[in-house]
Each structure stands twice: as structure tokens, then as C-alpha cells.
Amino acid sequence: MNRTLVGVFALVACFTAVHALQCYECDFGVFGLCSTSKINCTTGQSCYNSTGSPSAVTGLKITAKGCRNNTLCASTNITTNSxxxxxxxxxxxxxxxxxxxNGGTTLAFSMLTAIVMATVWFGLL
Structure with missing residues (x-):
């Protein structure tokens, strides 16, 4: 009887144990430099990589990584206003x-550094 209960409990535990998808996260990267950390996505999310190009600056690539809702993964090209x-x-x-x-890098720099780099790039200093 005890073996049966332990077996049933183990079976239920296997079905209820949920493993979150782990992805790399980078909120803002420029020139291919992006400081990443690992995060756990919630149910209904996938990992993503994004690359952005501002219309006003030729050659500048902005990157980000993280978790994204699966329903938004169908949208691959988006034009947005910063x-x-x-x-x-x-x-x-x-x-x-x-x-x-979604890959990762070990380069470490602060968000302040990224903002200063972007500000210098746009000539606002």
C-alpha cells in the first residue's frame, strides 16, 4: 500500500513540476555589445533576439534579448518610435x-555606459 501511494505521489509530482524556459536577457546593446544575464520566462513565452536600426542613423544596430509572448513571436518586423x-x-x-x-555574451557594462555611448553617437553631449 505504501509503495502504491509513493508511486502515485511521484507520478503526480512529475506532471505538476513545471520547468521554466531559461533565456538570456539584454535590455539594450549597441555595436554588438550586450551585457546579458539569465532569466526564467513565464508560461506562454519564448526566448527572442531583436535587432533594430534607427532610420536617422546609418549603420547603427541596437540589440536586445529576453522573453517574449508566443503570440508576439509571429510579428517579426516592426516599425516603432523611440x-x-x-x-x-x-x-x-x-x-x-x-x-x-538566444545566445549570450559575457561582456559586462552598465546601462549608464550604454546611455552615454548612445548619447555620444547621436551628438547630444
Whole structure:
């Protein structure tokens, strides 16, 4: 009887144990430099990589990584307006569903460094 209860409990535990998808996250990267950390996605999310190009600056690539709702993964090319510099960007998204599938880097720099780099690039200093 005890063996049966333990077996049933183990079976139920296997079905209720949920493993969150782990992805790399980078909120803002420029020139291919992006400080990443690992995050756990919630149910209904996949990992993503995005690359953006501002319409006003030729050759500048902005990157981001993280978790994205699966329903948004169908949208691969989006044009959006930046709240920071009021510049239009074309952003491409690529989603994937494997553990840490959106790649990562070990480069470490602060968000302040990224903002200063972007400000210098746009000539606002």
C-alpha cells in the first residue's frame, strides 16, 4: 500500500513540476555589445533576439534579448518610435524555444555606459 501511494505521489509530482524556459536577457546593446544575464520566462513565452536600426542613423544596430509572448513571436518586423530620442526604428525579432537558445555574451557594462555611448553617437553631449 505504501509503495502504491509513493508511486502515485511521484507520478503526480512529475506532471505538476513545471520547468521554466531559461533565456538570456539584454535590455539594450549597441555595436554588438550586450551585457546579458539569465532569466526564467513565464508560461506562454519564448526566448527572442531583436535587432533594430534607427532610420536617422546609418549603420547603427541596437540589440536586445529576453522573453517574449508566443503570440508576439509571429510579428517579426516592426516599425516603432523611440521614446528616448523620438526616432523611428525598424526592429526584427527572432524567437526560439530551447534552453538559452538566444545566445549570450559575457561582456559586462552598465546601462549608464550604454546611455552615454548612445548619447555620444547621436551628438547630444
Amino acid at each position: 521614446f528616448l530620442f523620438n526616432i523611428n526604428y525598424t526592429i526584427s525579432y527572432a524567437c526560439c524555444s530551447g534552453e538559452l537558445c
